[in-house]
Amino acid sequence: MMSDGRLNKCKACTKADTKHRYNLLRKDDDWVNKERERGREKYKRLNYKELQYKLNANRPWRHNSSFKNFRKKILDQIILVLNCKMIFVNIDY
Numbered sequence: 001m002m003s004d005g006r007l008n009k010c011k012a013c014t015k016a017d018t019k020h021r022y023n024l025l026r027k028d029d030d031w032v033n034k035e036r037e038r039g040r041e042k043y044k045r046l047n048y049k050e051l052q053y054k055l056n057a058n059r060p061w062r063h064n065s066s067f068k069n070f071r072k073k074i075l076d077q078i079i080l081v082l083n084c085k086m087i088f089v090n091i092d093y
């Protein structure tokens with residue numbers, strides 16, 4: 001970061017650099033555990049649980065079982081597709 005508070009690079013480069021840094025650091029188990037701990041601390045400190053209750057109050061479909069089941073199925077399919085993509089990424093052609 002520059003002394004004026006700017007990064008001196010464009011948004012796309014910043015996103016790419018962040019992704020690269022994350023992919024390097026996520027191989028480090030200590031870092032992953034620290035991040036996990038940081039996320040949990042943040043969740044409690046900023047009271048995300050209560051916030052989510054408030055947000056869900058405006059979304060009555062969140063209590064609808066058919067919506068929940070549909071969402072679970074969709075998530076399963078997304079995870080399946082992502083796993084397939086990861087398998088393809090791991091194969092060197």
Ligand SMILES: [Zn+2]
Pocket residue numbers: 009010011012013014
């Ligand atoms: Zn750039």
